Amino acid sequence: MEIISIIEIIGVITFGMSGAILAVQKDLDYYGIAIFALITATGGGIVRDILINEFPVSLANPFYALLSLLAAVVAILFYNQISRLSKVLQIFDAFGLAAFTASGAKYVLDHGFDQPYVVITLAILTGTGGGTLRDVFAKEIPYVFQKEIYAVASFIGVIAYLLSMEFLPPRAALYICFGITLAVRLVSLKKDLHLRHVAKEVR
Amino acid sequence: MEIISIIEIIGVITFGMSGAILAVQKDLDYYGIAIFALITATGGGIVRDILINEFPVSLANPFYALLSLLAAVVAILFYNQISRLSKVLQIFDAFGLAAFTASGAKYVLDHGFDQPYVVITLAILTGTGGGTLRDVFAKEIPYVFQKEIYAVASFIGVIAYLLSMEFLPPRAALYICFGITLAVRLVSLKKDLHLRHVAKEVR
Amino acid sequence: MEIISIIEIIGVITFGMSGAILAVQKDLDYYGIAIFALITATGGGIVRDILINEFPVSLANPFYALLSLLAAVVAILFYNQISRLSKVLQIFDAFGLAAFTASGAKYVLDHGFDQPYVVITLAILTGTGGGTLRDVFAKEIPYVFQKEIYAVASFIGVIAYLLSMEFLPPRAALYICFGITLAVRLVSLKKDLHLRHVAKEVR
Numbered sequence: 179m180e181i182i183s184i185i186e187i188i189g190v191i192t193f194g195m196s197g198a199i200l201a202v203q204k205d206l207d208y209y210g211i212a213i214f215a216l217i218t219a220t221g222g223g224i225v226r227d228i229l230i231n232e233f234p235v236s237l238a239n240p241f242y243a244l245l246s247l248l249a250a251v252v253a254i255l256f257y258n259q260i261s262r263l264s265k266v267l268q269i270f271d272a273f274g275l276a277a278f279t280a281s282g283a284k285y286v287l288d289h290g291f292d293q294p295y296v297v298i299t300l301a302i303l304t305g306t307g308g309g310t311l312r313d314v315f316a317k318e319i320p321y322v323f324q325k326e327i328y329a330v331a332s333f334i335g336v337i338a339y340l341l342s343m344e345f346l347p348p349r350a351a352l353y354i355c356f357g358i359t360l361a362v363r364l365v366s367l368k369k370d371l372h373l374r375h376v377a378k379e380v381r
Numbered sequence: 382m383e384i385i386s387i388i389e390i391i392g393v394i395t396f397g398m399s400g401a402i403l404a405v406q407k408d409l410d411y412y413g414i415a416i417f418a419l420i421t422a423t424g425g426g427i428v429r430d431i432l433i434n435e436f437p438v439s440l441a442n443p444f445y446a447l448l449s450l451l452a453a454v455v456a457i458l459f460y461n462q463i464s465r466l467s468k469v470l471q472i473f474d475a476f477g478l479a480a481f482t483a484s485g486a487k488y489v490l491d492h493g494f495d496q497p498y499v500v501i502t503l504a505i506l507t508g509t510g511g512g513t514l515r516d517v518f519a520k521e522i523p524y525v526f527q528k529e530i531y532a533v534a535s536f537i538g539v540i541a542y543l544l545s546m547e548f549l550p551p552r553a554a555l556y557i558c559f560g561i562t563l564a565v566r567l568v569s570l571k572k573d574l575h576l577r578h579v580a581k582e583v584r
Numbered sequence: 585m586e587i588i589s590i591i592e593i594i595g596v597i598t599f600g601m602s603g604a605i606l607a608v609q610k611d612l613d614y615y616g617i618a619i620f621a622l623i624t625a626t627g628g629g630i631v632r633d634i635l636i637n638e639f640p641v642s643l644a645n646p647f648y649a650l651l652s653l654l655a656a657v658v659a660i661l662f663y664n665q666i667s668r669l670s671k672v673l674q675i676f677d678a679f680g681l682a683a684f685t686a687s688g689a690k691y692v693l694d695h696g697f698d699q700p701y702v703v704i705t706l707a708i709l710t711g712t713g714g715g716t717l718r719d720v721f722a723k724e725i726p727y728v729f730q731k732e733i734y735a736v737a738s739f740i741g742v743i744a745y746l747l748s749m750e751f752l753p754p755r756a757a758l759y760i761c762f763g764i765t766l767a768v769r770l771v772s773l774k775k776d777l778h779l780r781h782v783a784k785e786v787r
Contacts, residue, residue, distance in 0.1 A: 411781070
C-alpha cells in the first residue's frame with residue numbers, strides 16, 4: 179500500500195468530509211454517508227483516469243478508500259460540532275477543489291501530457307469531478323454550474339502552476355497551485371463574488 | 382452472437398424489468414421504457430468495462446440489448462399484473478444486484494485482477510452501477526445511497542465468492558456469491574433492516 | 585489546431601446553443617452558461633471516446649471548446665431575441681442530435697468498427713450523450729427518455745447512413761444521415777408525434 183502525497187491526503191479528507199456532510203444533511207444512513215465520502219473523494223481522479231485511459235489509482239490503492247472512510251467517521255461523530263460553522267460544506271469543498279486541481283495537474287504532467295490546454299482541462303476535471311458527482315447523486319445542480327467562482331478558481335490555479343513551473347521547482351509549483359486555487363475560492367465565498375447572469379425580459 | 386451465462390441472463394432480465402417498471406411509474410413512453418431497461422441492464426457492466434479499459438461486452442454483443450428489450454416488452458404487457466406485487470421493483474432489483482455482483486467478480490478475476498480490494502470494488506460497481514444510472518436518469522437519489530442494506534449485500538457476496546474460491550470449483554463460488562448477495566438483500570427488504578442515521582440536533 | 589468538419593461545427597454550435605439556453609433558463613451565471621454549452625457540445629463525443637478507448641478529441645483539440653464558448657456568447661447576447669422563437673431549445677437540440685449522430689457514425693467507422701450493431705449503438709450514444717449530460721446536470725429527466733421520437737430519429741439516421749454507404753460516396757452518406765435524422769426529429773416535434781405509454785390501472 180503506497181502512501182500518497184500530502185496534497186492528495188488533504189484532498190481526500192476534505193472532499194470526503196464534504197461528501198459526508200452533504201449525506202448527513204440529506205438524511206442518509208451510515209452506509210450512504212460512507213459512499214458519499216468515497217465518491218466525492220475519488221470521483222475527480224476517476225474521471226481523469228478514465229479520460230487518459232489509466233486504471234484509476236483510487237481503485238488500485240486502498241489508501242484512498244480508507245482515508246475517505248476515516249473522513250466519514252469523523253463527520254458522523256462530530257457532525258453537530260462541525261455543522262455549527264457556517265458554510266462548512268463549502269469550506270471543505272474549497273480545500274478539496276484546490277488539492278485535486280494541484281494533484282490533477284501534477285498527475286497529468288507526470289503522464290507526459292504537456293499541451294497547456296490539455297493540462298488545464300484535465301486538472302479542472304480532476305478538481306471539480308468529485309464534487310460534481312456528489313451533487314448529481316444528491317439531486318443538486320452541481321456547484322460547478324452554480325453562482326460563485328468555482329472552476330474559475332481551479333483555472334487560475336492551473337495557470338499559476340504552469341507559469342511557476344518555468345521558474346520554480348515542481349514541488350513549489352504544486353503548492354502555489356493549491357494555495358492560489360484555495361485563496362481565490364475562499365475569497366469568492368467570503369465576499370460572495372459571482373459572475374453575472376443574463377437579464378431575462380419579463381413577458 | 383455469443384450466448385451469455387445463466388447468471389448474466391438472470392441479471393439482464395431482472396435489471397431490465399426493474400428499469401422498465403420504474404420507467405412506467407415515471408410515465409415514460411415505450412421508447413423510454415426500452416431505454417431504461419437497457420441502461421439498467423447494461424450500465425453496471427459498462428462502468429466496469431470503462432474502468433478496466435475493455436470495450437463494453439454489452440456493446441459488442443447484441444444479446445444483452447435483445448434480452449433487455451424482451452424484459453421491457455414483458456413489463457409493458459404485464460405491468461398491471463406485475464405491479465400488484467408489493468416491492469416488485471426492489472425484488473427485481475435485488476436479483477439484478479446479486480447476478481451482476483457475481484458476474485462482475487468473475488469477469489474481473491478472469492481478466493487477471495486478483496487483489497481482493499480491486500475485485501471487491503469492481504464487483505460492487507458492476508452490481509450497483511446499472512441501478513444507479515437508472516435512478517439518476519429518473520431523478521431519484523440512487524438506491525445504493527439510500528436507507529437499506531444494498532451495497533453491503535454486494536460486499537458480503539463478493540467476500541463469500543473470494544472465500545469459496547479457496548475450497549470450491551469456480552462455478553460453485555459464482556452461485557454462492559449470487560445466492561448470498563440475494564439472500565442478504567431480500568432479508569433486509571423483508572425485515573426493513575437498515576443502518577443507523579446521524580441524530581441531528583434540533584436547533 | 586486542426587479544423588474540424590462542417591458537420592461537427594454545426595453540431596458543436598447548435599448543441600452549445602441548446603446548453604447555453606437551458607442554462608439561462610435555469611438562471612445560471614455566465615460561467616455556468618459556458619460550461620453547459622461546453623458539456624452539451626462535447627459530451628456525446630467524450631462518451632463515445634471513453635467507450636472506444638480513444639483520448640477524447642474535444643480534450644485534445646481546443647477548437648471544440650472555442651466554438652462552444654462562441655455559442656455561449658451568442659446565446660448570452662441574443663437570449664431575448666432567440667427565446668422568442670417557440671421550441672427554440674428543441675430545434676437547436678435537433679440539429680445537434682443530427683450532426684453528432686452523423687459525425688459519430690463516421691468516426692466509429694473510421695476507427696475500424698464495422699458491425700452494424702456497434703456502429704448504430706455508438707452513433708446514437710454520440711448523438712444523444714451531450715444532451716443527456718446537459719439534462720442530468722440541469723436536474724431534468726433527459727430528453728432521450730421523454731415523450732417524443734428522439735433516439736428513434738438517430739437510429740433511423742444511422743440505418744440510412746449504413747444503407748447509403750453501399751451505393752454512394754462516404755460524404756454523401758454522412759449528409760444523408762444528418763438530413764434524415766434532422767427531418768425525422770423536426771417532423772416529430774412539429775406534429776407532436778410520440779410513442780405510446782402504458783395505460784396504468786387506476787386503483
